[in-house]
Amino acid sequence: DIQMTQSPSSLSASVGDRVIINCRASQSISTYLNWYQLKPGKAPKLLIYVASTLQSGVPSRFSGSGSGTDFTLTISSLQPEDFAFYYCQQSYGTSLTFGGGTKVEIK
């Protein structure tokens, strides 16, 4: 299986801050990388697919980059509704795997 490693596992930030979350694959996955947002009690939300393409309806303050083994999710100006968990996920292999998640908390 392809292992996905996210960092940091948690971070504290203020509204308006720029936030960067990292995701590393154990082998090259080209751009077969997605990002999701999870909030308690709500349906998870697809934010970005193919590493850098914004899903319809997702605010432009979210962006993704990377290819091969190293990827980033950037929130350019953190908003109150962005405090949540974020997960990367690879779809390169037939066995799908997620990163361990990043909790974005209010400072």
Add this chain to the structure above:
Amino acid sequence: QVQLKESGPGLVKPSETLSLTCTVSGGSTSSSSYYWGWIRQPPGKGLEWIGNIYYNGNTNDNPSLKSRVTISVDTSNNQFSLRLSSVTAADTAVYYCARWGHYYDSSGYSADAFDIWGQGTMVTVSS
């Protein structure tokens, strides 16, 4: 718009079989454009993919669970289901169903993603 909703018992005894159903509204499980999948999240832990199914019954499962997992689709009722046998406390989790779609970016690169999810249902394994 397409919505998914999980249903099933919230409590299952150890060694028994966990059974969940996902009902799709606003879309069709008989569509050839999508797979349908199950993902779970144990308390305090990350997401784990369980498996996907196509409208024709073809499945792709997580090797770590494969021998215990059965995923089926009922296109007449627009549902798909998960059965997980011989459960233990380690199977306690929030279980999500989701649609697995194929996407292209502006450069023509493609990938698949879970684009629509249910809200999840908590299943506890306990006697």
